[in-house]
Amino acid sequence: MPVPPPPPDAVARVRRFNRAITRAVGALNTSFLDRGRPLGAARVLNAIGQGRSDLGEIRAYLGLDSGLMSRLLRGLEAEGLVATAADAQDSRRRVVHLTPAGAAEFAEYERLSDAQAAGILATHPDPGALLAAMDLIGSALGRDRTTLEVCDPRSPEALRCLQAYYAELAARLPHSFDVSLSCDPQAEAMMAPHGAFIVAMSDGLALGCVGLKGTDAGYAEIKRLWVAPAARGLGLARRLMDGAEAAAQGLGIALLRLDTNSALPEAIALYRATGWTEIARFNDDPYPDVFFEKRLAQA
Amino acid sequence: MPVPPPPPDAVARVRRFNRAITRAVGALNTSFLDRGRPLGAARVLNAIGQGRSDLGEIRAYLGLDSGLMSRLLRGLEAEGLVATAADAQDSRRRVVHLTPAGAAEFAEYERLSDAQAAGILATHPDPGALLAAMDLIGSALGRDRTTLEVCDPRSPEALRCLQAYYAELAARLPHSFDVSLSCDPQAEAMMAPHGAFIVAMSDGLALGCVGLKGTDAGYAEIKRLWVAPAARGLGLARRLMDGAEAAAQGLGIALLRLDTNSALPEAIALYRATGWTEIARFNDDPYPDVFFEKRLAQA
């Protein structure tokens, strides 16, 4: 794709954006202080509320020193918001959980955050455009924090991706697209031990997916490769494909195949660039018209 | 305009954006710390570098306590970066300026900021889309910090607005638009004491403009009302018009007129809603086809 050169005021505009968000983040933080707790303690409480229970994990996530972490935790314990216990498997480790009072306090922080988010949207004339802009920037900034996660293809994140994937296929393929026609595999074929379904998560938002569907014909198929428009060009499709290949190797699969459509040139270019070779039609699905194969090195 | 309802995951997406930018701001701040100075001192240095010299003004801008401000300033003085002196008019006040060493240090911070901004742009596949998203979000977040400023219509900010204004007219008007044809007034007519040119500034970016052009026919004309696409729907056009009216009253002008084109329905709706009455054609400019007038209360 031809990338237009950035306009002369580009750097000034980015810096203006930086100033604006620095202020917004400051406002966000001070609003958290209204609950009478220092920011560090509030962050720990929120990490626990999000389901993180392993102390070391929380420390790594928040980037805290073990001494500081210990003290913050003790403060929350003194407030009666959290309780700690030794890990059942390894009693050097400690696990933390919210007490009922802590859960209530966490809910209060969540309410605050939600209200702030809703407030930003409510005062804007075009929330859809604002959200799209936020997704784009969030994806760009959170690029190296985007993680691949194996999950159930029927999970909410997976369904969000698949829905967007089908909507896009319908818009881009010349003939109208009907999901039920395209031989839709059962979810089990895309879960261990037959296959896998991988979602790219960025700060809680699913940005892309790929399915590895096991067959009983000596190969597995790559299906449903999709990347959110806001995250395109960031190399996510390649990461997803790498993840799918690694999953296949982990399952002892030696041969991969996929079918695609010539109306999706970006996808085809990616396959060609990553070691796939074009082969003859291997199924009678009416929609695909290009077919690829890749042999994997044994794990 | 019909506004589509926000999607069900809207709040989650805003919160994801918040998380992403909170991290980005943190990274930004820690990078400033690499110059071995606490953030507070760096902020004061930057405020001075931006041309603020009055101590009280800097304190208000940064929201600092007078004691803290004093100490930070003393630290910068000890480093040899700034020098203070009593104000010439009022020797209770103090004015600050950068020493050569301070100017060099400030330039270094600027270089850092520019490099970071350029870095974000450079790694993105579509810098134009990223900038548009940043402008949109910056405008939404900086909404209540957008200020109206009277300036020379030949200043860089004004020219940026006017250029965008003409480009848009060319795109929206049915016949091709040529600036030189539309009787282009001299800049003097849009400056005191004849008129005014007002620019809406948001964190250093010009988001809109309006010109008040004095004539010798007993009225002044509103010209070149423009709002950046990223800032539309936020009520900026109305604020600019209010500003122009206030400027007119300040200049003792009692009658305002304007011409516009029926291809710009948003503008026409605004005029109707703010006390303007449609009148007969009052000039022979070929482009406009709708004409308005408004009588002002005497200041």
Place this chain on the structure above:
DNA sequence: CATTTTGCCTGACTTATGTCAGATGAATTC
């Protein structure tokens, strides 16, 4: 079993930031 490693805790310390009550000296007001 002895040694080392690991995960967490504690105490002692530092730095950054913020707050508050005067002190100081220069305008301003009466």
Place this chain on the structure above:
DNA sequence: GAATTCATCTGACATAAGTCAGGCAAAATG
């Protein structure tokens, strides 16, 4: 010209946040 107001400075505190050196007990390693 005395009293008041104002802008800034100083000293005395307070709190948040972070660092570092050990300490302790459980787990892993030999």
